[in-house]
Amino acid sequence: MYPNWILQRAYLTPLRSALTYEGQTWTFQELNELSMKRARQLTALGIKQKDRIAIMGPSTTGLVVMIYACMHLQCEMVMLNRRLSRSEIAYQLEDSEAVTVLVADEDAEKIPTNTLSYHLFSTVENSFEQVVDIAKEWTLTQTTSIMYTSGTTGFPKGVRQTVGNHQASATASVLNLGLQADDTWLCAVPLFHISGFSILVRSLLYGNKVQLYENFDADAIAQNIIEGAATYMSVVAVTLERILHALEQRNALASPQFKMLLAGGGPVPKDYLTRASALNLAVAQTYGMTETSSQTATLASEDAMQKIGSAGKPLFFNQIKISEPNAQGEGEICIRGPHVTPGYIGRFAQKSSTIEGWLHTGDIGYMDEDGYLFVVDRRADLIISGGENIYPAEIENVLLAHSAVQEAGVCGMDHPQWGQVPIAFVVLKEQISIELLHAFCQLKLAKYKVPKEIIVIDELPRNGANKLLRRKLVELLPSDI
Amino acid sequence: MYPNWILQRAYLTPLRSALTYEGQTWTFQELNELSMKRARQLTALGIKQKDRIAIMGPSTTGLVVMIYACMHLQCEMVMLNRRLSRSEIAYQLEDSEAVTVLVADEDAEKIPTNTLSYHLFSTVENSFEQVVDIAKEWTLTQTTSIMYTSGTTGFPKGVRQTVGNHQASATASVLNLGLQADDTWLCAVPLFHISGFSILVRSLLYGNKVQLYENFDADAIAQNIIEGAATYMSVVAVTLERILHALEQRNALASPQFKMLLAGGGPVPKDYLTRASALNLAVAQTYGMTETSSQTATLASEDAMQKIGSAGKPLFFNQIKISEPNAQGEGEICIRGPHVTPGYIGRFAQKSSTIEGWLHTGDIGYMDEDGYLFVVDRRADLIISGGENIYPAEIENVLLAHSAVQEAGVCGMDHPQWGQVPIAFVVLKEQISIELLHAFCQLKLAKYKVPKEIIVIDELPRNGANKLLRRKLVELLPSDI
Numbered sequence: 001m002y003p004n005w006i007l008q009r010a011y012l013t014p015l016r017s018a019l020t021y022e023g024q025t026w027t028f029q030e031l032n033e034l035s036m037k038r039a040r041q042l043t044a045l046g047i048k049q050k051d052r053i054a055i056m057g058p059s060t061t062g063l064v065v066m067i068y069a070c071m072h073l074q075c076e077m078v079m080l081n082r083r084l085s086r087s088e089i090a091y092q093l094e095d096s097e098a099v100t101v102l103v104a105d106e107d108a109e110k111i112p113t114n115t116l117s118y119h120l121f122s123t124v125e126n127s128f129e130q131v132v133d134i135a136k137e138w139t140l141t142q143t144t145s146i147m148y149t150s151g152t153t154g155f156p157k158g159v160r161q162t163v164g165n166h167q168a169s170a171t172a173s174v175l176n177l178g179l180q181a182d183d184t185w186l187c188a189v190p191l192f193h194i195s196g197f198s199i200l201v202r203s204l205l206y207g208n209k210v211q212l213y214e215n216f217d218a219d220a221i222a223q224n225i226i227e228g229a230a231t232y233m234s235v236v237a238v239t240l241e242r243i244l245h246a247l248e249q250r251n252a253l254a255s256p257q258f259k260m261l262l263a264g265g266g267p268v269p270k271d272y273l274t275r276a277s278a279l280n281l282a283v284a285q286t287y288g289m290t291e292t293s294s295q296t297a298t299l300a301s302e303d304a305m306q307k308i309g310s311a312g313k314p315l316f317f318n319q320i321k322i323s324e325p326n327a328q329g330e331g332e333i334c335i336r337g338p339h340v341t342p343g344y345i346g347r348f349a350q351k352s353s354t355i356e357g358w359l360h361t362g363d364i365g366y367m368d369e370d371g372y373l374f375v376v377d378r379r380a381d382l383i384i385s386g387g388e389n390i391y392p393a394e395i396e397n398v399l400l401a402h403s404a405v406q407e408a409g410v411c412g413m414d415h416p417q418w419g420q421v422p423i424a425f426v427v428l429k430e431q432i433s434i435e436l437l438h439a440f441c442q443l444k445l446a447k448y449k450v451p452k453e454i455i456v457i458d459e460l461p462r463n464g465a466n467k468l469l470r471r472k473l474v475e476l477l478p479s480d481i
Numbered sequence: 482m483y484p485n486w487i488l489q490r491a492y493l494t495p496l497r498s499a500l501t502y503e504g505q506t507w508t509f510q511e512l513n514e515l516s517m518k519r520a521r522q523l524t525a526l527g528i529k530q531k532d533r534i535a536i537m538g539p540s541t542t543g544l545v546v547m548i549y550a551c552m553h554l555q556c557e558m559v560m561l562n563r564r565l566s567r568s569e570i571a572y573q574l575e576d577s578e579a580v581t582v583l584v585a586d587e588d589a590e591k592i593p594t595n596t597l598s599y600h601l602f603s604t605v606e607n608s609f610e611q612v613v614d615i616a617k618e619w620t621l622t623q624t625t626s627i628m629y630t631s632g633t634t635g636f637p638k639g640v641r642q643t644v645g646n647h648q649a650s651a652t653a654s655v656l657n658l659g660l661q662a663d664d665t666w667l668c669a670v671p672l673f674h675i676s677g678f679s680i681l682v683r684s685l686l687y688g689n690k691v692q693l694y695e696n697f698d699a700d701a702i703a704q705n706i707i708e709g710a711a712t713y714m715s716v717v718a719v720t721l722e723r724i725l726h727a728l729e730q731r732n733a734l735a736s737p738q739f740k741m742l743l744a745g746g747g748p749v750p751k752d753y754l755t756r757a758s759a760l761n762l763a764v765a766q767t768y769g770m771t772e773t774s775s776q777t778a779t780l781a782s783e784d785a786m787q788k789i790g791s792a793g794k795p796l797f798f799n800q801i802k803i804s805e806p807n808a809q810g811e812g813e814i815c816i817r818g819p820h821v822t823p824g825y826i827g828r829f830a831q832k833s834s835t836i837e838g839w840l841h842t843g844d845i846g847y848m849d850e851d852g853y854l855f856v857v858d859r860r861a862d863l864i865i866s867g868g869e870n871i872y873p874a875e876i877e878n879v880l881l882a883h884s885a886v887q888e889a890g891v892c893g894m895d896h897p898q899w900g901q902v903p904i905a906f907v908v909l910k911e912q913i914s915i916e917l918l919h920a921f922c923q924l925k926l927a928k929y930k931v932p933k934e935i936i937v938i939d940e941l942p943r944n945g946a947n948k949l950l951r952r953k954l955v956e957l958l959p960s961d962i
Contacts, residue, residue: 171652
């Protein structure tokens, strides 16, 4: 048995700062009291302990308190990505069988119209309270959060992250990065992604403060880094570049107080690392995913320049191996450790997440002679756009659902701002305008997944077994887009 | 599955310093290579993986390498206290059924004459090597170390400490104390006690250096602290006082680099804390025991003066409760968490270490209104002398084994140097000189357990149920010793 993180942290260091948002700061004691109250309000609204509930909202104190309230109730939280389309959300609500949705007032319109039960944050916050016996202890195997991620099939799977997964991730990270009581993590990544959610977990376990930003604001963040108000921050390549640009514009260096940018969600261009170095900004590249409850491997800052492109070595409790390596040592990256998800919910509940304890990521990589991991190719032709994962099959499935479309193939195209953007190729069975197809995609897909271009061709590249060769699509990209 | 700590650390940070002893330093890579070689030599001598073996030796690099070699072989290590008498060692060897003893050459004479199998360190170090497949993974439940500790009955029990216990202890400690890559732990406590052994575990998990001292050398340690060569050190009240004295003699302050003295093994006099504070020396009082794989609670340095006498709050993953408190809130201190031993070996293997998951320590204490633990009275009339635990019943059992002794009772007497020393009261059934009784005790008991005085009286204080009232013995102590 392990202690309820929120109660334990509020007991151990009640007066330490836990959260700063829009100039206001809350201590761990205050966040605990607010979230205990919110848990009683949720109880009054009929939510029971261990219920599976969905949550959606922007990154504000209100969302943090709602998440902590659900933790107090040991609810399994389906973290809804607010960028998703209504039909994508409908899929996740249906698949997860969440008993209700807790939704921030401003996101209310994103809830599918046929949703049976939902509560606005304001409804919860104004509800009366009902006494509930908050569990002081949690078990390692109980599910804390559920996040949907797609794969080769294009059907999003709900990935469980347990108390044990989150604890293992946070403790392994601290053995790599170190810890001081006054460390502060700047959070401008979504709380519904593991990158943001894991910042909350680390805050509770470490007793560190989170500086929360509702949106990524390059100027405010650059100022923060110059002043050394925070010590750590999680970024993706796109946001890293914006921070570098903002610092360069001001001709200012990062504060010596600032310790590290943790760069995940895909490769970081070498040029960014050089620019960061010139700005006195340490960057640690990491490799991780929803199924590994955030970081699996991290490249130490001191190795950043001599191991450019590497994702580093595994965190202490984790193991990485290359399965069936070819002559160059390249093969599928497999991961093992207490941070790896025990599996899925919904229609994939019976599917095992591991084979003999190893998570097969689908990513291709190798280990160099010093044991540093290099990721060569992303799983399932994964497109990473602004740190968001896009699975081609998911977009293809949408296009194929349209009556005019015979065949569809999607690939990523390099993009100066987003890293990559999705491009779709279609073979039509009847005439239709590209605009109509676009509108159809917008209805079904999150904005960042909607193809930047839809290109009509006569035939898709396929191999002898008639399997779509997505990498061949890249060669068909017109040079003028 | 968790990685083999030594292999993982040597993989992650091969070139970091792992150990300094007598001016020489070894990296993690070097310690790994030495201990892999030693494991092959042990294999050549017939030691098999997962064997239970006993180890005894002074705190030198040779002992550290031998311990790591046994870890590589996943042996269960019975850590023999080199201060014990031959008959005490014989008991532990017999009870543990260790297949062999690995003994430093200088400790060879301490091995009981009837010991069937033992190997001198020099024999192992000069042996040929035999190939062995070192396990890359360990399980949480495998036993790493076994340490004997007595209790109310006076019969020492072999306490298991598993991989999971040690990992939980080290990770919980780091969430309290923090961590930097160049932290260094000064180790001048015995490696056969959990206080010293846990320093090795932390070194492997944290990637920190250990500065090992064979003996406690107040002058050398004071110099170390003045220079800031180390950042942490574990002490007991007696050694703390000697360090304070040495610093005061030199009129020198602790270096700002030095972070914290961790003071365990019994209460620390308030006067010491005041003196430490004047020397710029932070002291964190801790409460822990063999059964909890070291610290369970630790008082933060910033609270040291306003919570004088408190052992602090539990480490993050641990829980403490007071069982059956009286009107003043005092009751038995009970502990729960992943650091608590799963149980014992040998004749106590069937005895459960916990009741519904809670370790009942036998110590009496209370929590103040802010949740700080205060230890009021030690378990089973425990005598703590120079940081070593002495159980009165163990000494009484020895005295009662003498044909001239009718009854025996032992209690602790305050002592300026050692904190406490044991004093024995005996009722004789035939005349015998105190010298002969003393000699008898010296034969059977570790030196620190031999009563400082043996006092003949007519009758021992007992209650109505004829139970010995050891606390009444204290009142019978003559004022002139």
